[in-house]
Amino acid sequence: MADSGGPEAAQLSSNDPKGELGDVIPEEARSLLRKMEISVAEAEKRTGKNAVNMLETYTVYLIETRRVDSSAENQNFSPDSLWRRYSEFELLRNYLLVTYPFVIVPPLPEKRAEFVWHKLSADNMDPDFVERRRIGLENFLLRVASHPILSNDKIFYDFLTEENGWKEEVMETGFQPKLFILADSRLKALNATFRVKNPDKRFTELKHYSDELQSVTSQLLRVRARVADRLYGVYKVHGNYGRVFSEWSAIEREMGDGLQSAGHHMDAYAASIDDILEEEENYADQLKEYLFYAEALKAVCRKHELLQYELETAAQDLMSKKQQREELASGTVRTFSLKGMTSKLFGQETPEQREAKMRVLEEQIQEGEELLQEKKTECDEYVRNAWSDMERFTVQKDRDLREAMISYAVMQISMCKKGIQVWTNAKECFSKM
Amino acid sequence: MSSNLTAAGFPTQALTGEMLELDEDDDLEVFSKDVTLTDGSSVSASLPTSPSSMTNQYRFEEESDARDIFVTVDNPESHVTALETFITYRVVTKTTRSDFDSCEYEVRRRYQDFLWLRDRLEETHPTLIVHPLPEKFVMKGMVERFNNDFIETRRKALHKFLCRIAEHSILSCNADFKIFLTAQAWELTSHKKQGPGLLSRMGDTVRAVAASVRGVKNRPEEFVAMQEYVDTFSQRMGSLDKVTQRIFKEMKEYLDDLKQYGPTYVLWSGSEEELVEPLKGVAGCIDKCCQATEEQLSQMSDNLVPLLHEYVLCSDTIKAVLRRRDNIQTEYEAKYDILVNKQADREALKGEVEKLEDKVECANSALKGDWERWQSKMRGDVKAGFVSTAQKNIDYHEKCLAVWESFLTSVNADQSVEKSAGLNS
Numbered sequence: 001m002a003d004s005g006g007p008e009a010a011q012l013s014s015n016d017p018k019g020e021l022g023d024v025i026p027e028e029a030r031s032l033l034r035k036m037e038i039s040v041a042e043a044e045k046r047t048g049k050n051a052v053n054m055l056e057t058y059t060v061y062l063i064e065t066r067r068v069d070s071s072a073e074n075q076n077f078s079p080d081s082l083w084r085r086y087s088e089f090e091l092l093r094n095y096l097l098v099t100y101p102f103v104i105v106p107p108l109p110e111k112r113a114e115f116v117w118h119k120l121s122a123d124n125m126d127p128d129f130v131e132r133r134r135i136g137l138e139n140f141l142l143r144v145a146s147h148p149i150l151s152n153d154k155i156f157y158d159f160l161t162e163e164n165g166w167k168e169e170v171m172e173t174g175f176q177p178k179l180f181i182l183a184d185s186r187l188k189a190l191n192a193t194f195r196v197k198n199p200d201k202r203f204t205e206l207k208h209y210s211d212e213l214q215s216v217t218s219q220l221l222r223v224r225a226r227v228a229d230r231l232y233g234v235y236k237v238h239g240n241y242g243r244v245f246s247e248w249s250a251i252e253r254e255m256g257d258g259l260q261s262a263g264h265h266m267d268a269y270a271a272s273i274d275d276i277l278e279e280e281e282n283y284a285d286q287l288k289e290y291l292f293y294a295e296a297l298k299a300v301c302r303k304h305e306l307l308q309y310e311l312e313t314a315a316q317d318l319m320s321k322k323q324q325r326e327e328l329a330s331g332t333v334r335t336f337s338l339k340g341m342t343s344k345l346f347g348q349e350t351p352e353q354r355e356a357k358m359r360v361l362e363e364q365i366q367e368g369e370e371l372l373q374e375k376k377t378e379c380d381e382y383v384r385n386a387w388s389d390m391e392r393f394t395v396q397k398d399r400d401l402r403e404a405m406i407s408y409a410v411m412q413i414s415m416c417k418k419g420i421q422v423w424t425n426a427k428e429c430f431s432k433m
Numbered sequence: 434m435s436s437n438l439t440a441a442g443f444p445t446q447a448l449t450g451e452m453l454e455l456d457e458d459d460d461l462e463v464f465s466k467d468v469t470l471t472d473g474s475s476v477s478a479s480l481p482t483s484p485s486s487m488t489n490q491y492r493f494e495e496e497s498d499a500r501d502i503f504v505t506v507d508n509p510e511s512h513v514t515a516l517e518t519f520i521t522y523r524v525v526t527k528t529t530r531s532d533f534d535s536c537e538y539e540v541r542r543r544y545q546d547f548l549w550l551r552d553r554l555e556e557t558h559p560t561l562i563v564h565p566l567p568e569k570f571v572m573k574g575m576v577e578r579f580n581n582d583f584i585e586t587r588r589k590a591l592h593k594f595l596c597r598i599a600e601h602s603i604l605s606c607n608a609d610f611k612i613f614l615t616a617q618a619w620e621l622t623s624h625k626k627q628g629p630g631l632l633s634r635m636g637d638t639v640r641a642v643a644a645s646v647r648g649v650k651n652r653p654e655e656f657v658a659m660q661e662y663v664d665t666f667s668q669r670m671g672s673l674d675k676v677t678q679r680i681f682k683e684m685k686e687y688l689d690d691l692k693q694y695g696p697t698y699v700l701w702s703g704s705e706e707e708l709v710e711p712l713k714g715v716a717g718c719i720d721k722c723c724q725a726t727e728e729q730l731s732q733m734s735d736n737l738v739p740l741l742h743e744y745v746l747c748s749d750t751i752k753a754v755l756r757r758r759d760n761i762q763t764e765y766e767a768k769y770d771i772l773v774n775k776q777a778d779r780e781a782l783k784g785e786v787e788k789l790e791d792k793v794e795c796a797n798s799a800l801k802g803d804w805e806r807w808q809s810k811m812r813g814d815v816k817a818g819f820v821s822t823a824q825k826n827i828d829y830h831e832k833c834l835a836v837w838e839s840f841l842t843s844v845n846a847d848q849s850v851e852k853s854a855g856l857n858s
Contacts, residue, residue, distance in 0.1 A: 212704040220697045227694050230687035237683055240676040248669040251662055255812055262819070398707040405711045406844060409718070409837045416834035420827055427823035433816045 032151035033142070037066040038160060040138035041081070043130050059130055060085045061137055065160050082163035086111070089137060091170055092159050096150060098175040101303045102386040103150060104393045106143035107292030109136025115221040115284065117229040117277070128278065132285055139289070148392070196308045200383065203304050206390065210297035217291040221284060228277050239270030258433030265426040272422065276415050283411065286404040290397065297393075300386050307382055311375040318368035325361045328354060502528040504599045504614065506592035509584050510541070519543050522588055524595065526614045538615045544569070546613065547591055549625055553609040554598070556637075559757040560800040561604060562807045564597040565746035566590065567739075582731075586739050593743075597810070603799070641760050649759040650766050653797065659804060660755055667748030674741040681733055688726045695719035711844055718836045725832040732825050740818040744811065751807070754800065761796045765789035 032038075042062040050056045066079040089108055096105050113129050141160070144150045155173065158166050245263030249256040508523035521541040528536055547566055554563045567590035598604045612624050652660075698716035702709045768789050772782045 209704060216697065216701040216704065220694075220701065223690065223694045223697055226690045227687065230683065230690050233683040234680065234687050237676060237680050240679075241673070244669055244672045244676060248666075248673075251665050251669075252812075255815065258816075394707075398705075401708055402711050402844070402848075405715050406841065408715065409841050409844070412718070412837045413834055413841070416830045416837065419830035420834065423823045423826040423830065427820055427827065430816060430819040430823055433812065433819075 032145040032157070035068060036145070036160075037064075037068050037079075038138075038141050038145055039064050040134050040141065043134045044083070045125070046085075057125070058085055059125075059133075061134055063141070063160055080161060082161070084159070086133075086137075088159070088167070089140065091167070092156065093140075094179050095155055095170050095173060095175045096144070096153070097299065098178040099153070099155075099173070100149060102300060102382050103147070103389050104293065104296045104300055105150070106140050106147070107289060107296055108140055109133045109285070110288060110292075115218075115225045115288070117225040117232065128281075132281060135282075136285060136289075149389075196305055197312055198308075200304065200308065202387070203301050203383075206297065207301040210294045210301065213297070214291060214294035217287050217294065221287055221291065224280075224284060224287075228280060232273055232277060235273035236270050238266050242267035242270065255433040258429045258431075262426045262429035265422050265429065269419070269422045269426075272418050276411070276418070279411055280408075283404060283408045286400070290401065293393075293397070300390075304379075304382060304386060307375070307379045311372070311379050314368065314372045314375045318365065318372050321361060321365050321368055325358065325365060328358055328361065500600070501530050502526065502599050502605060504592075504595040506588055506595055509588055519545075520584060522591060524614060533611070533615070535615075540614065540616065540621075541618070542613070542621075544587075544591075546621065547594065550598075550609060550613045551594075554604055554607060555753075557607060557609070558603065558799065559761070560754055560796040560803070561601075562747075562751055562754055562800075562803045563604065564594050565743065565750050566594055568742075568746070582734070586735065590739060590743065601806075640764070641757070647763050647767060649763045652759065652762070655801065656755065656758065656797075659751075659800075663748055663751045663755065667745070667752070670741060670745045670748055674738075674745055677733070677737055677741055681730065681738065684726065684730055684733075688723060688730065691719065691723050691726065695723070710847055714840045714844060718840045721836040722833045725829055725836075728832075729825065729829040733822075736825070737818060737822045740814065744814070747807075747811070758796050758800055761789075762793050765793045 040061050041064045044060050044062070045057055046060050047055060047057050060083040062081050062083055064079040064081045086108075093105060093108055096103070109132070113126075144156055150156060155166075155170055158169060162169070242263040242265075245259040245266065249259040249263070252259060503526070505525045506522050507525070509520050510523075512519055512521055521543045524538075524540050524542050526533075526538040544566075548569075551563055551566055554561075567587045598607075598610055604610065609624075612621065616624060695716040698712045698719070702712035702716070705712060765786070768782070768786050772779070772786050775782075
């Protein structure tokens with residue numbers, strides 16, 4: 001249906017990087033989502049034999065797609081669907097990372113539950129965890145489908161529509177070896193000797209920002225989990241009032257009914273925290289998405305650093321080759337070379353030897369110039385594309401996080417209202433005693 | 434949400450209608466904010482009035498046609514001597530009773546003096562339920578002796594103690610009570626030195642121990658019921674006390690973590706541009722909720738915790754009263770046995786036995802009467818205390834609600850401002 005993405009697609013979208021048309025035509029409409037509804041409708045447990053022929057239980061997710069033809073009157077296309085497991089989503093994402101290195105690729109929901117507060121099990125089979133993961137995976141697909149570049153990718157489209165043979169197809173793109181290069185660049189970034197001489201200021205700032213974002217969101221998630229744990233304790237202890245009131249009501253004539261019914265409200269209060277905190281997990285998930293996005297940001301910076309490094313290395317190599325040519329031509333030796341030393345020790349070279357060397361050097365310089373040019377173009381293009389995606393990302397992030405905080409406030413309001421309701425009811429019961 | 438409640442059969446719809454009716458009912462002076470009904474405000478504006486004690490002073494006037502004696506405790510002051518440091522409280526009495534020489538008295542008393550008074554009342558009226566005093570020491574280490582909150586809590590409890598005595602038709606006529614309210618410091622000291630000497634009090638104790646060892650033979654049904662009630666009541670109060678302390682502890686820990694939560698949002702705002710306002714807004718809301726939580730904690734320890742504590746002590750008091758009643762009956766039964774079994778000295782013994790029989794009768798009827806009144810007061814206190822607790826919880830949640838609602842308003846206002854700015858540009 002769509003061609004695989006690439007520079008052309010990037011160019012097209014870069015004409016409207018900020019999505020200024022956005023208010024009129026939502027970004028999604030310019031992409032796959034205009035043609036197709038996507039959802040991760042269900043999750044199911046499966047049991048099967050894995051690669052080492054051992055029985056394992058895993059979860060599969062039902063991806064439903066439905067063609068949406070805005071011009072047609074009859075919108076009732078029946079949905080197509082296929083099952084995928086988490087590892088296939090990971091494959092897809094890695095492929096996208098490699099194929100579009102300048103894109104801030106949307107993250108997947110976490111593999112294992114982290115930042116849990118005590119009640120939530122960290123068990124991957126826990127139905128609440130599976131449900132939240134289903135939502136996370138759907139969110140991932142929607143994000144990719146609404147990305148101006150990623151949404152046009154054929155592998156992505158086939159992921160949604162081709163149940164069989166997709167794995168082979170994605171492997172054939174040969175992205176996996178390149179994945180190692182990406183991983184390698186991570187290691188390189190950690191290596192202190194790998195340093196860029198003229199770092200791009202904007203990317204340095206971006207790297208700092210991504211570090212800060214990562215650090216602050218993980219701190220926030222940690223504190224939030226602790227606060228949730230404590231709040232759970234406060235609410236649950238109130239349940240004891242219910243029990244004691246009930247026992248006490250047995251010996252009271254006049255107050256018995258009031259105590260008994262107040263006790264029920266205390267039980268209701270204690271029980272209400274479960275739903276409240278479950279809902280708050282959605283907020284935590286929104287924060288987590290941007291925690292993981294920070295990692296994606298860092299990957300874009302790292303890739304840029306690698307390109308920059310290669311560019312500088314190419315420029316340096318070229319310069320040194322040019323210097324060698326100059327020395328060869330003028331006969332002075334400024335640069336140390338083993339050949340130079342040996343010729344000093346073992347005698348000068350013949351003119352023929354020098355000419356041969358010169359020819360080789362000229363060739364190398366020619367190649368070096370071409371390589372430098374290539375690298376320069378590659379780097380410039382990368383910077384342009386990355387920056388365009390960065391701007392798109394910033395708009396998305398500001399909008400999403402603002403919405404998240406608004407919905408957090410809404411949750412708090414709802415929690416307060418529930419509290420008021422319960423205590424008002426309890427007060428009523430006490431008043432009637 | 435409310436479906437849980439309706440499923441359990443609570444008339445959620447009918448609530449508001451009923452509440453209005455009840456407000457008009459005289460019995461619910463607990464809702465009345467009119468403090469001029471009682472003596473508190475007429476004494477001093479500085480006296481922080483405790484609503485429950487007000488209403489209890491007002492409510493149980495069925496014993497006399499009108500209250501003719503009002504007592505307040507306020508104005509704690511610290512006294513430092515070479516030997517010790519202690520607190521005295523001002524005790525003000527207003528009365529129209531004829532057996533008082535004046536109609537207004539003001540004295541200063543320390544905790545020891547209250548202890549003495551209570552001991553005397555219990556000695557004189559062994560089967561009346563004398564309200565307990567706040568504990569001598571607070572063992573939990575939560576509070577220091579001269580901490581302001583501790584002093585205020587103690588003052589309120591002392592005030593309640595004297596009010597209960599003053600409301601009591603029998604106890605309020607007690608001679609020691611009168612001296613407590615009216616005597617100058619030196620007069621009180623010398624009066625304390627009189628009264629049953631150490632030896633005679635030891636004798637009482639020995640008799641009491643002997644009696645309880647012997648055991649009572651035929652405890653009347655109503656006192657059996659009373660004992661069962663008190664045993665259960667005491668356990669329930671103890672549980673409620675523990676639960677409340679636990680809630681306090683959990684809430685304190687919640688507050689500690691909440692205090693770190695807001696600043697994290699502020700930290701984040703340092704890296705952002707567009708998101709600075711909402712992030713700081715959320716941080717502000719959380720900080721305000723912290724404040725509300727502090728206030729909630731403070732009022733919990735001012736109100737519900739002392740109330741439950743008080744009734745744990747009440748249970749102990751009543752248990753002691755029942756024991757003393759038993760002992761009186763045992764004494765009678767013992768003498769009666771001697772009368773029946775021994776032939777000698779019948780006439781003398783008969784007199785004694787009759788006296789003891791009367792004593793038992795008096796003790797029983799005193800306790801019976803007081804039991805009803807105690808239960809009534811207890812119900813009043815419990816109701817007021819829990820209604821107030823519920824109200825405080827409502828207030829707490831309403832404070833937090835307001836904070837988050839105003840955040841939403843301002844954040845949405847920002848958005849519409851931005852939108853209109855965008856449209857105009």
